[in-house]
Amino acid sequence: MGNLPSLKVYLRQHDNAVSKGYGDGPEDELALEASGDYTRKVGYIKISDYNNDTKNGKSSSNNTLNNIWYRPEETFPVNGTLEVWQHVFLVTVDDHFFSLAKRLEGMKLGRCVNSTCLPRTPIVTRVTRGISANVFVNNRSYREFLFSKFNATAIDMESAAVALVSHQQKKPFIAIRALSDLAGGGSSVSNEAAIFASLAAQNAVDVLVQFITLLS
Template structure:
């Protein structure tokens, strides 16, 4: 424990020196901003709450559970607004990422680099790849993967042919592929798009050797967080979008095995079914894996809570693809689960 505390102090000192040197040369962080960051960090550590957009963030900010810090309710830096406050008597920093993997990764890295963060809670809405679940259900996956990193195979090559640069260790066939011709309506016709092979991310851990890469495809959430989340499974969630439009059953909190992310909004039933059968995926979104990858590299515990807003690509049920109607309900349910989870953390004195 002493070694870990010493390591953190050294890192904070190096960051402080670096930022002050930068600020003196009229660059990234001004002396005024750094003074505010230093003052905030003295009151830490904090839970970092990361959310994709204002539509999903607003129910939290409007909740009586969120109490802004009066002295300094927020700090704007690098195009991001970091909001300081308390949720269920736990000190938090709330930040909105914007759409997609790039924004989510950059924002999370800024959060953990600038502030004294002890854990990351990520929440929002998601598409659903599991037709056995319903709109409004809040999923808490054990693993996340980025499924938008591909090696696109040359037309004419088969599954046994080596991929370009595979021999260098840059790419792999271990995870598997999507073959476009499997989705042709005329199965006798080849598809010029051939195959894409799913690839792991390169990871450079904070306690590893710089520029020596490791690889990660399935990113685990924190074991303790995931275990604690089981206590949320009986939580009562909203079931009605308005006075006349309600879901067939009351939504539930459910821990699932896997969620996936990529810079793709999935509204296609064939691809949804592929993702579910290939990866056993439930929640489909555009940010969670990026948040998880940063936390993996920085050794920060994290967990994601995603409320299902639609069955990606639609289905037979009238309740299968009603994102426009039920997205606000899903967003509110995600916030309810987030607040309940923070209450559990606070009660357990983690």
């Protein structure tokens, strides 16, 4: 999660579910929680902690939006019971792919777009955990929340689709991504995606091509 191209090797998939007036205790479950559609076993956001009048991270008043919980994705296994889904919250990468990816560390990558350059040389690295969802994250506080609760160091919007299909079809999976911007902006005035997107795309392709050569 930053402006250094990175090799994503681990993926969590999540979606948001906003609840009003539910989930305060064992007898006050979230809708569909009993069937496993939602979970509070992992990190969640308490909306009132982010009121404008918060002091030391705690709100002086209640917020009826309550919490944002996370839920697993629903997949239909190719060899499972017809129209009976399975819950998937965590998709792991293939061990062999993960091992091969280490050999890409130290690979030379592009640094500049025309006359605009990254402040430091980009590197290839394997990350422990990444998050993918159908929302665009451009908020520093939410970025820090995802890191503190899930230990996620990369966020994207596309890898989940490939991960879930691979999981369903029982195919080996790895995601190679170049991170072009820091969620919430690397500075107080801009988000670097518009500047470095083309560089990130080229670096990702270069790493992918090199990775394919390792498979032969």
